[in-house]
Amino acid sequence: MTTFEHVMLGMNGAIAAGLTRRCGWPVAAVAGLAAAAPDWDGLTLLFSSSAFAAGHRLWGHNVLACVLVGTLIGLIDCRWAVLPRMAYWLGQMLRIEGAASLAQNSRPVDGRRCSLWILVAIIATFSHLLADMLVSGTATLADWEVSLFWPWSRRGWVFPLVPWGDPGMTIVFVVGLFALVRWRPHAQRVSLLTLLTLAAYMLIRGFLC
Numbered sequence: 041m042t043t044f045e046h047v048m049l050g051m052n053g054a055i056a057a058g059l060t061r062r063c064g065w066p067v068a069a070v071a072g073l074a075a076a077a078p079d080w081d082g083l084t085l086l087f088s089s090s091a092f093a094a095g096h097r098l099w100g101h102n103v104l105a106c107v108l109v110g111t112l113i114g115l116i117d118c119r120w121a122v123l124p125r126m127a128y129w130l131g132q133m134l135r136i137e138g139a140a141s142l143a144q145n146s147r148p149v150d151g152r153r154c155s156l157w158i159l160v161a162i163i164a165t166f167s168h169l170l171a172d173m174l175v176s177g178t179a180t181l182a183d184w185e186v187s188l189f190w191p192w193s194r195r196g197w198v199f200p201l202v203p204w205g206d207p208g209m210t211i212v213f214v215v216g217l218f219a220l221v222r223w224r225p226h227a228q229r230v231s232l233l234t235l236l237t238l239a240a241y242m243l244i245r246g247f248l249c
């Protein structure tokens with residue numbers, strides 16, 4: 041999946057689970073960030089091509105790294121409310137109406153909610169692994185296996201249903217995003233419908249096309 045699709049998968053998962061109704065939109069932001077986070081190992085390209093060759097789609101794409109990164113993201117956002125603060129500053133800069141309400145979400149959360157933040161972030165990182173196993177390969181590139189238990193094992197798993205870069209999933213998420221904006225009071229149902237549509241599309245694409 042592309043970064044946009046990973047983010048949307050995480051956010052829609054949190055909204056569909058009813059978490060935003062209970063905890064507000066910051067929990068969806070954390071889920072979106074964490075869902076894309078395992079691709080951090082692609083940034084190794086900034087350091088050296090050998091590091092990229094060794095670590096890309098490996099160092100961040102395993103259960104251990106996901107638990108660590110998910111815990112880190114959940115803890116940091118819980119303690120310092122980084123995402124709500126950024127949204128607040130952005131809202132102020134762009135003079136978006138209602139930006140002040142974002143500030144209310146920038147208060148540090150308590151310990152119980154902190155645990156929820158961490159749990160949500162870890163589950164969101166796992167959604168990345170699952171998505172990368174289901175969306176894999178292109179017309180010219182072979183399917184790419186996910187080494188779930190690296191560094192203990194190099195064995196990889198892949199269940200390719202949809203080729204990487206397939207526009208169908210992007211379309212589903214974009215339509216879902218517009219629907220979320222249009223029908224905000226029904227966000228949970230909209231996100232659930234978006235995810236069900238995505239699952240149906242992937243199954244049809246994988247088994248019938």
Ligand SMILES: [Zn+2]
Nearest residue numbers: 078079101172
């Ligand atoms: Zn990935």
